[in-house]
Amino acid sequence: MSGNARNSCDPEPRLKASVQITLEHEASALAEIERRAGDPRFAQVNIPPRGLEPLGRHRYRRILAACAANGFPVSLHLGGSSGHASTGGGWPSFYHEEHPSYVQSMQTLVTSLVCEGVFEEIPDLKVVLVEGGFAWLPALAWRLDKHWKRLRAEVPHLRRAPSEQIREHIWVTTQPIEEPERPADMLSTIEWIGPERVMFSTDYPHWDQDDPRYAFKVRLPEDWARLIYRENARTLYRLD
Amino acid sequence: MNVTLRDHRPDNPAQSHLGFIDCDVHPFFRTPADFDPFLSARWREHRRSIGNRSRQGLARTSPYPRMSPGNGMRGDSWPKDGGPPGSDLDLMREQLLDLFDVRYGLLAPLVGGAAAERNVEFGAAMAVAVNEWQCAKFL
Amino acid sequence: MIQAGAIDCDIHPAVPNTRTLLPHLDDYWREHILRRGLERDNLETSAYPVGAPINARPDWQPAAGPAGSSLASLQAHILDPMQPRAAICNVLHGAQMMMSEDLSAALCRAINNWLVAEWLDRDPRLRASIVVPVHSPDLAAEEIERMAPDRRFVQVLLLAMTELPLGRRQNWPIYRAAERHGLPVGIHAGSSFRHPPSAGGWGSFYLEDYVSYAQGFAAALNSLLAEGVFQKFPDLRVVLIESGVTWLPANLWRVNKTWRGVRAEVPWLNRLPADIVRARVRLTAQPFDAPPDAAALATLLEQLGSEDMLLFATDYPHWHYDGTEALPPGLPAGLLRKMLVENALATYPRLTAP
Numbered sequence: 001m002s003g004n005a006r007n008s009c010d011p012e013p014r015l016k017a018s019v020q021i022t023l024e025h026e027a028s029a030l031a032e033i034e035r036r037a038g039d040p041r042f043a044q045v046n047i048p049p050r051g052l053e054p055l056g057r058h059r060y061r062r063i064l065a066a067c068a069a070n071g072f073p074v075s076l077h078l079g080g081s082s083g084h085a086s087t088g089g090g091w092p093s094f095y096h097e098e099h100p101s102y103v104q105s106m107q108t109l110v111t112s113l114v115c116e117g118v119f120e121e122i123p124d125l126k127v128v129l130v131e132g133g134f135a136w137l138p139a140l141a142w143r144l145d146k147h148w149k150r151l152r153a154e155v156p157h158l159r160r161a162p163s164e165q166i167r168e169h170i171w172v173t174t175q176p177i178e179e180p181e182r183p184a185d186m187l188s189t190i191e192w193i194g195p196e197r198v199m200f201s202t203d204y205p206h207w208d209q210d211d212p213r214y215a216f217k218v219r220l221p222e223d224w225a226r227l228i229y230r231e232n233a234r235t236l237y238r239l240d
Numbered sequence: 241m242n243v244t245l246r247d248h249r250p251d252n253p254a255q256s257h258l259g260f261i262d263c264d265v266h267p268f269f270r271t272p273a274d275f276d277p278f279l280s281a282r283w284r285e286h287r288r289s290i291g292n293r294s295r296q297g298l299a300r301t302s303p304y305p306r307m308s309p310g311n312g313m314r315g316d317s318w319p320k321d322g323g324p325p326g327s328d329l330d331l332m333r334e335q336l337l338d339l340f341d342v343r344y345g346l347l348a349p350l351v352g353g354a355a356a357e358r359n360v361e362f363g364a365a366m367a368v369a370v371n372e373w374q375c376a377k378f379l
Numbered sequence: 380m381i382q383a384g385a386i387d388c389d390i391h392p393a394v395p396n397t398r399t400l401l402p403h404l405d406d407y408w409r410e411h412i413l414r415r416g417l418e419r420d421n422l423e424t425s426a427y428p429v430g431a432p433i434n435a436r437p438d439w440q441p442a443a444g445p446a447g448s449s450l451a452s453l454q455a456h457i458l459d460p461m462q463p464r465a466a467i468c469n470v471l472h473g474a475q476m477m478m479s480e481d482l483s484a485a486l487c488r489a490i491n492n493w494l495v496a497e498w499l500d501r502d503p504r505l506r507a508s509i510v511v512p513v514h515s516p517d518l519a520a521e522e523i524e525r526m527a528p529d530r531r532f533v534q535v536l537l538l539a540m541t542e543l544p545l546g547r548r549q550n551w552p553i554y555r556a557a558e559r560h561g562l563p564v565g566i567h568a569g570s571s572f573r574h575p576p577s578a579g580g581w582g583s584f585y586l587e588d589y590v591s592y593a594q595g596f597a598a599a600l601n602s603l604l605a606e607g608v609f610q611k612f613p614d615l616r617v618v619l620i621e622s623g624v625t626w627l628p629a630n631l632w633r634v635n636k637t638w639r640g641v642r643a644e645v646p647w648l649n650r651l652p653a654d655i656v657r658a659r660v661r662l663t664a665q666p667f668d669a670p671p672d673a674a675a676l677a678t679l680l681e682q683l684g685s686e687d688m689l690l691f692a693t694d695y696p697h698w699h700y701d702g703t704e705a706l707p708p709g710l711p712a713g714l715l716r717k718m719l720v721e722n723a724l725a726t727y728p729r730l731t732a733p
Contacts, residue, residue, distance in 0.1 A: 012333070014337055014344055015337075015344075015345050015346075015347055015378050016344055016345070016347060017347050017349075017371065017375060017378070017379055018346065018347055019367075020349060020354050020355065020367040021364075022357060023355060024360045024363070025361070025363060025364045028364030028367070032364070032371065041379045043346055075346075075348065077264070081296050081356035082356075083296070094304070095304040095306060130263065130348060173263045173264055175264060199261070199263045200260050200261070201262055202262050202264060202336065202340075203265075203266070204262070204265050204317070204326075204332065205266060205313055205325035205326050205336075206266065206312050212257035213257060213340075229257045229261070230260055230261055230343065233261035233344070237344075239343075
């Protein structure tokens with residue numbers, strides 16, 4: 001295909017839009033989700049991971065339910081301006097600290113969705129964590145499982161193990177690709193998450209964009225590569 | 241990052257990435273006025289006077305600015321027309337969609353300030369405007 | 380019409396864009412900012428949106444750039460028609476908002492250098508406040524030391540709402556340096572928004588924020604009192620800039636009452652708080668959130684309890700009045716005379732001393 005043959009006014013059928021909403025204005029968010037439902041140009045609903053309260057709280061439940069009911073995965077792209085310090089200990093000084101702290105925001109989000117019982121209440125909810133890394137997810141699932149066992153009387157609404165809920169409801173994107181010290185450890189990480197839940201992303205045109213030719217420092221098994229580069233997203237977003 | 245790779249041979253002989261689906265592509269506006277056609281007169285005026293208000297000390301800049309121009313853009317992704325990276329569909333085709341034979345790209349518009357807007361009525365208006373703008377400009 | 384020779388204690392030159400600051404940075408920070416592309420951003424503060432009507436009087440808007448960015452406009456609008464003896468420049472800028480203390484300090488140094496070169500050196504009527512990295516008291520004190528030898532800097536500029544309440548002991552290096560050099564600390568309205576503007580969270584509208592700045596002053600003042608800053612630094616003066624003024628009496632009653640009840644908790648606070656405030660704190664009188672009638676205004680001024688406290692200010696280019704009506708209407712002549720000149724001379728020793 002040649003980019004020169006077209007001009008920027010032509011439609012670009014390869015691109016899919018994400019529905020923007022304002023989480024703190026429920027009526028308008030619900031209206032916008034319903035307005036875009038069934039429009040094949042829109043693939044998902046975007047919500048920033050950093051909000052006024054953790055996403056699992058009841059005040060956001062109807063919006064998440066509407067996403068699921070209308071067939072939209074919820075995409076959580078790192079970022080957001082919540083007014084809360086980016087770490088529990090306060091505001092860090094440098095972007096060097098802020099960039100890793102996005103991972104902690106993602107962890108808070110997963111913990112909230114699980115502990116509030118959102119996935120048990122909305123079985124069709126599909127959540128995509130974008131640009132927040134993924135190597136941390138297995139350890140968080142193990143930690144939730146372990147301490148859920150001791151504290152489950154506090155959360156009787158959680159009937160299934162957190163790790164099961166995570167594996168069923170959460171997808172992750174690859175960029176910025178994790179770089180284990182031993183490259184082959186990427187394979188065990190993906191295995192622990194589930195190769196059917198990992199999707200490739202570039203983050204074009206940001207500085208830390210991943211190149212699909214070089215991102216993985218280890219050869220993926222062919223069936224995993226097919227899933228990660230294509231099939232998982234095709235199934236999740238119902239693309240042809 | 242912005243290092244030119246001398247060796248362009250794919251490290252994966254099966255080229256299994258070809259025809260991949262890119263789950264994170266960022267469209268940008270040329271100027272904030274790009275959203276005006278999709279805003280009512282009341283919100284156009286609000287955008288120009290009060291503007292976006294989120295929960296941080298700087299009105300338009302991240303309190304943690306990235307380490308490259310455009311708040312963290314790839315150095316070679318600035319369109320020749322002077323707009324910001326992500327604002328020129330032709331360049332996006334050249335550098336991403338055509339280069340890698342991308343089957344689909346999912347847009348993640350980090351623009352408009354709808355999600356973080358303190359005035360939620362304005363936020364709701366900006367959300368609709370950004371949704372319309374994605375369709376009009378990129379799809 | 381204001382007589383010539385008044386002292387305008389609050390005007391706001393604006394950095395037109397970050398590129399303007401490049402020549403005033405050292406080599407490392409110039410390269411650092413260019414590599415990050417920060418010269419393309421203007422680092423406007425959320426506390427003062429440049430397009431909001433209250434922040435730019437329509438007939439004071441220059442042909443290009445943000446209101447306040449042109450010395451020629453300032454001369455045409457204020458300095459030439461009003462002929463003040465002095466006008467004090469208070470620069471509001473995102474330099475103070477930066478999370479990196481080093482970047483914040485570098486930008487503050489550049490702003491002070493720019494103030495010297497582009498404003499103070501170009502109009503002898505201008506004076507300025509030292510812009511400091513408010514979240515980094517040691518670096519702020521260093522900047523005070525660096526700029527203090529230039530006697531045209533008459534004050535240190537802080538924000539009412541930052542990461543810590545202003546009286547907290549971590550901030551004391553700022554007060555120590557200011558006191559040593561005879562510089563009042565000017566606390567300006569606004570927030571770096573490390574916290575919501577109130578314990579109730581984030582309001583929807585700029586109007587809410589702007590009104591809440593008065594509460595920010597009350598909290599800052601109470602913090603300075605309770606932590607003992609006025610006792611620890613006996614020669615330090617504090618100026619509340621752009622506070623609205625009329626919130627103060629009721630706040631003093633409350634603080635006095637609390638002090639009478641629980642002063643054992645803060646034994647260093649050994650005088651009635653209102654007496655300390657009347658002796659050591661001054662307020663610029665634009666905006667002046669006046670009561671609706673003359674009788675109420677007279678009562679309010681009695682409650683303030685001192686003719687020494689108010690300082691004349693235009694708050695240029697912010698929009699609080701039209702035409703040349705820079706003085707709040709209805710103030711008695713004796714108070715006006717003190718407000719226009721004497722009080723400022725008593726507050727800012729550097730306005731008289733050579």
